[in-house]
Amino acid sequence: MVHAPALDGSRRVTLGEEPLGIATHVDDVAEILRLADLYVTDVEESDLVEWQGGGPDDWPGLSEHHAT
Template sequence: MAHPTQHPHIVVHSPALDGSRRVTEDDVTLGLASHLDDVIEILRLADLDRIEVEESDLIEWQGGGPDDWPGMAEHPED
C-alpha cells in the first residue's frame, strides 16, 4: 500500500469563471492559481516542489493541462 506522504494526490481543478484554478492535495486546498508559475509556487510552499509540475503523474489536471489558462494572453509559437 502506498503512503500518502510518498505519493501525494495533487489536483489542479478546472478553471473557474475568472480563469483561476484551485490546487488541492487530497481534500486540502493548497491555493488558487491563475498561471502555471502559481502552481509551482503553491507546491513549493506546501513542500512539494520536488514534483515536476508539467510532467508528473502525481498531478491530475482537470479541465485542461498545464498550458490551459483561460484569460491568459495567447502567445504564438514560432
C-alpha cells in the same frame, strides 16, 4: 490536483480535500506546491500533479496576465 478553470480562469490547487491555493499560471502551481513542502520539478509533466478540465496550458481569460 489542479482543478478545472473557474469563470475568471484561475484554478484551485488541492491535496486531497485540503485546499492549497489558487493559481493563475502554471508557475503558481509550482510555487503553491513548494509552499506545501511538495517539491515537483516539472508540474507540467509530473505524474504527481493531476490536471482536471484542461492541462497546464489551459488558463482561459488569463493569458494576457502572463504573456511571454
